Amino acid sequence: MQKRTTDGSPATREEPPIASGTVSHDDPNTARPRSGLGLLARRIHFLAGFAVAPFLAVMCLTGLANAFTPQIVDTVHQQELFVDTDTGAPRPVSDQVAAALAAHPEGTVKAVIPPPDEDRTTRVVMSMPGLPDVDEFADEDLTVYVNPNTNRVQGELITVKDRPPAQAWLRHSHGNLHLGPPGRLYSEFATTWLPVIVACGLALWVAQRRSDGTSGLFTRSRRSSSTYARLRGLHGSLGLLLSLGIVALAVTGFSQSNYVGDRVDQLLESVGSSEPQLEAEKVPLSPGEEQIGVDRVVETAEAEGMRGELTITAPAEPGAVWEVAETATGWPIRKDSIAVDPHTGQVIERVTFDDYPFLAKLNVLGVQAHDGTLFGIVNQVVVSLLALGTLVLIALAYRMWWNRRPRHALWPPTPAPVWRSLSKAQLLTVVIACAILAWAMPVLGVTLIGFVVLDTVINTVKRRRTRT
Structure with missing residues (x-):
């Protein structure tokens, strides 16, 4: 006869514990x-x-935490990333670079990132004496944030590949627990x-x-x-x-x-699917010929239809070309880059996202999807x-x-x-x-x-x- 509880319902049989040192493999539940x-x-x-x-x-x-890096970084570094006043027309980019150099004359400009939106500051990335170049993942620079409407320096931060401290901290927490390689x-x-x-x-x-x-x-x-x-x-x-x-x-x-x-990387290279890079060589310098400035480079990039966040890399030595790359994340993918003649301002090489092999495109999409930046908040x-x-x-x-x-x-x-x-x-x-x-x-x-x-x-x- 089946046992019942005090309310008349069938009692549930308690399963006895497994005997010490044995495992019940004959039980259908295991x-x-x-x-x-x-x-x-x-x-x-x-x-x-x-x-x-x-x-x-x-x-x-x-x-x-890393998935919500954009929101966290904007909150933590609001003073540096957003303009304190948006009155007036934007000043020439060269004037903004000059303001950053005036604040740090000992620095050397490596790259300039004009604001992709009206409420953002211009970022001037500078190499500074004394900042370590540990490896390709941890080389540090000084980024100066300039209000494009007033040329006022709003702040400066030690950055890693233009990543502000909050972003670098989140990235290293996820990737290496701040223990290095x-x-x-x-x-x-x-x-x-x-x-x-x-x-x-x-x-x-x-x-x-x-x-x-x-x-x-x-x-x-x-x-x-x-x-x-x-x-x-x-x-x-x-x-x-x-x-x-x-x-x-x-x-x-x-x-x-x-x-x-x-x-x-070895696999992509072996099948000819590596991410294409600009390969423009140095341009011979004629006697008395002057190099163009960053304003001319910006005009050239805009004329070429480049939009969004643009990272302008300055020539490292006389005769080296200017490079401009679309570096914004998200869909649609914009990954075009151009090499600009330092004397004439003409485009001498261009690589578009359409030039990427199929596997290289998949790699770009996969990395952004992994980081939560490909489709915005939905991706996050x-x-x-x-x-x-x-x-x-x-x-x-x-x-x-x-x-x-x-x-x-x-x-x-x-x-x-x-x-x-x-x-x-x-x-x-x-x-x-x-x-x-x-x-x-x-x-x-x-x-x-x-x-x-x-x-x-x-x-x-x-x-x-x-x-x-």
């Missing part, structure tokens, strides 16, 4: 994949996910393993559907299911929903990473939802892991080793795939070797303890 590859996917998903999750959580939190390993560790973890998770989801005989896209757990089964169903459904976006975020971040970024919301969803997935995964711990055990069990369950063909396929991934993603390769060595040592110690 069904295991039967194939060797399925078991391998389960072990990789668990062990790699367990190790990567803390780093991934940090990336999600810093990525949330060694810190970039943490983000590369998380992003390179993420697609592998997602792929193994999808394999487990397919195996679970076959085991349960379900036909729906998302798994629905019965009310009588165990807590673990309900958590697994929620984790699997949410993971399936977010999988494409999560992998897209990871892949679009590859080109901005260290070792994988080098591999991406999507990136934020993916980051928050990933944090929920991590929390569910750790909750599942903790829920499965045996009675009187301090830690839950890990999936059993599966290498011996693979056929020779499967093992060879796995080894080849790992070798390819290790070449393409060196950080993944090194940590994979570390995982295998550590896993082997731990299981060897366990077997010896069992024998004794």
Whole structure:
């Protein structure tokens, strides 16, 4: 006879805890994949996910802040970025540059960025004695912000590639935790393993559907299911929903990473898909011939139809050309650049976004989508939802892991080793795939070797303890 509660409703049977040192693999709520590859996917998903999750959580939190960089920077540096008065007509750009040089005569002008909007200041980027050039990601300059209507210097900031301090801080928090080049390993560790973890998770989801005989896209757990089964169903459904976006975020971040970024550059170069660059050489200087000023360069760029934010790079030496590039982010993409003759003001070379190879275009679009700048606020919301969803997935995964711990055990069990369950063909396929991934993603390769060595040592110690 079925037991009932005091109100007459059927009593829910409490599932007894797992005995110490054992894992119930026969329970349908904890069904295991039967194939060797399925078991391998389960072990990789668990062990790699367990190790990567803390780093991934940090990336999600810093990525949330980084996605809203434009709003944060405008708020923090409002005094420098926005004009304090918009009365009067804009002054010549050369006068604004002169005002910046008057404030810092020891500096050398590297670039000038006229305001893309009427309420913005002009940015004059200057190299200064004493500012370090650590590497291509951390060379510092002094940027002077000039009101284009009054020529008044509104402020100055130490910038990294024209990124003001707030933007540089957010970028370094997400990319290297302010630890410099060694810190970039943490983000590369998380992003390179993420697609592998997602792929193994999808394999487990397919195996679970076959085991349960379900036909729906998302798994629905019965009310009588165990807590673990309900958590697994929620984790699997949410993971399936977010999988494409999560992998897209990871892949679009590859080109901005260290070792994988080098591999991406090598791949693009090998197939002739590198981002085209201006290659204009120095122009011979005739006796008595003077060089044009920045005002003439601005006129030339506008006549060429260049719009939005323009970064004007000054000649580094006599005879070198002026370069003008469209550097605004967002859709539609504007990435044209021109080289201007320093004596005649004529355009001697032009590269447009249409000249970019297909893969180079995809790379530009991917980087902007990753940073949340491609489609404005919509892009920022999507990136934020993916980051928050990933944090929920991590929390569910750790909750599942903790829920499965045996009675009187301090830690839950890990999936059993599966290498011996693979056929020779499967093992060879796995080894080849790992070798390819290790070449393409060196950080993944090194940590994979570390995982295998550590896993082997731990299981060897366990077997010896069992024998004794």
